Amino acid sequence: MTVSVLLADDQPLLSLGFRLVLEAQPDITVVGEAGNGAQAVTMTRALRPDVVLMDVRMPVLDGIEATREIVAAGSPARILVLTTFDLDEYVYAALRAGASGFLLKDVPPADLISAIHAVAGGHAVVAPVVTRRLLDTVLPHLPGPSAGNRVDRLAGLLTGREREVLLLVAEGRSNSEIAATLHLSEATVKAHVGRLLSKLELRDRVQIVVFAYENGFRPR
Numbered sequence: 176m177t178v179s180v181l182l183a184d185d186q187p188l189l190s191l192g193f194r195l196v197l198e199a200q201p202d203i204t205v206v207g208e209a210g211n212g213a214q215a216v217t218m219t220r221a222l223r224p225d226v227v228l229m230d231v232r233m234p235v236l237d238g239i240e241a242t243r244e245i246v247a248a249g250s251p252a253r254i255l256v257l258t259t260f261d262l263d264e265y266v267y268a269a270l271r272a273g274a275s276g277f278l279l280k281d282v283p284p285a286d287l288i289s290a291i292h293a294v295a296g297g298h299a300v301v302a303p304v305v306t307r308r309l310l311d312t313v314l315p316h317l318p319g320p321s322a323g324n325r326v327d328r329l330a331g332l333l334t335g336r337e338r339e340v341l342l343l344v345a346e347g348r349s350n351s352e353i354a355a356t357l358h359l360s361e362a363t364v365k366a367h368v369g370r371l372l373s374k375l376e377l378r379d380r381v382q383i384v385v386f387a388y389e390n391g392f393r394p395r
Contacts (some may be wrong), residue, residue, distance in 0.1 A: 178295040181224040182208045182256065183215035183241065185233045189280065193228060196284045212236030216244045219252050225295045227254045228278075231269065239269045246273030246378075253294040259388060270381050296381065332374055338392070340367040344380060345387035 180197055182205060184190045190208050197203045199339075206222045209215040213236040220228055227245065233239040242254050253275040269277065273293040278287065333341065336357075341354045350364045354389065357364070377383055 176202070178203050178226060179206045179222070179224045180204065180205055180289060181215065181218055181222060181227045181252070182292060183212065183227055183233065183238065184230040185210050186230075189230075193287070196287060197291070200288055203288070203368050210234075212238055212241030215241045216304060219245050219250055220248065223250075224252050226291050227252050228257060228291075229254050229269075229274070232258045239272055242269050242270035242274050242390045247300075253297075255294055256272055266285075269358065273378060274381065275379050276381055294379075333371070337371055337374075340364065341371055341383065341387055341392050344371075345392055347384070 180203060181195055182190045184193070187210075194208070195203050197205050206224050207218050209218050212231045215227060215229060215233075215235065215238075218224075229238045229242060233241075236244075238256060242256070245252060247256060254269075254273065254276040256269040256274045257280050258269075258277050275298075276290060278290055282290070339357060340353060343356060348356070350361050350368070353359070354361045354364045359367075368383070371377070371383055372379070375383070375386055377386060
């Protein structure tokens with residue numbers, strides 16, 4: 176199956192570089208290039224891409240607001256945010272807005288291609304080492320759980336095993352790492368993650384991380 180991609184970046188040279196890399200793949204098609212966030216929203220609605228490669232800092236409308244508008248409109252497009260580590264706070268905001276993952280702007284071509292296929296297939300791009308670094312940066316600045324969102328209010332919703340899986344996902348652990356830690360099969364872990372998504376009404380694995388940190392499920 177061919178994956179359609181919309182590029183959203185106000186730097187023409189970067190867009191050109193991404194286009195050249197992606198169009199060299201037989202199963203990826205670049206359907207358009209947006210030079211700002213407003214164009215990204217409009218073009219996503221018109222072109223219905225499978226994946227939007229979204230820059231954060233763009234004129235007219237930034238990537239975070241563009242992501243929020245695309246998700247709020249019910250678009251099935253998955254959004255990959257482009258960033259550098261000095262923009263971690265913006266990345267967190269983008270993940271809250273509904274992005275399915277994030278990539279560094281200097282991502283190796285093979286990793287870019289792999290990430291696009293992953294999110295197009297309904298998965299999230301949460302590389303454990305990158306996630307841990309991101310959360311180490313933003314965690315001190317996150318508000319604690321409010322009275323209406325405390326862990327005890329969710330106690331009846333999640334099983335003990337599901338809470339264990341939730342904490343490990345919040346640490347940025349992969350399914351294989353979670354399976355090894357809990358002495359489960361990867362298939363069982365995948366099933367637990369699926370139930371978490373369903374019970375908590377979340378889009379993907381990235382949103383599990385955001386939910387965990389906003390509701391007090393913080394790893395020690």
